[in-house]
Amino acid sequence: AQKVTQAQTEISVVEKEDVTLDCVYETRDTTYYLFWYKQPPSGELVFLIRRNSFDEQNEISGRYSWNFQKSTSSFNFTITASQVVDSAVYFCALSPRGDDKIIFGKGTRLHILP
């Protein structure tokens, strides 16, 4: 089965705290792609990152970082020094090679409190 699980439905943190959003995936494919998308209150989904299954290097982009661990089938997303503008729903997604469907997790709603 191919599946993406975001166990955290909703998280609230105070501004400037660090927060990690969890993503666990299931696939039998050896080649696959993982994504994170952000959906701010305006509604439009925004692409954040794509990783392929052969690249386990962690990635940092400003205050955002991603930890990909094949051993635990996880692709977690950390926001450092969170800001109110980070408040959004964040989706993790899986694209298995050879299957052109993309599977989204249910999303994690993140509230950054001032």
Next chain:
Amino acid sequence: DSGVTQTPKHLITATGQRVTLRCSPRSGDLSVYWYQQSLDQGLQFLIQYYNGEERAKGNILERFSAQQFPDLHSELNLSSLELGDSALYFCASSVGQASSYEQYFGPGTRLTVT
């Protein structure tokens, strides 16, 4: 702004009716994807077109159909509408045909069926 446009922004219609949602992809993108986002089902992939041809199918009902025209814009037709079809419908585009490419989402069309 992702460069993907969708019209209309909002649509209110009655059960049993038929509606057409329109999407224009980013300049240069050949793939168009349609998604349905509802509170209970989350973000569900419906269908993908690549350069005018159907490429992949997801959880699309038989009452729904789509097409991509020579100018690459796409339309999603929803017929015999039911209350449960009320949702946010997103269009996304990408440059390649595989779902491993990052997708750029439009602002969505909010459909309310009464």
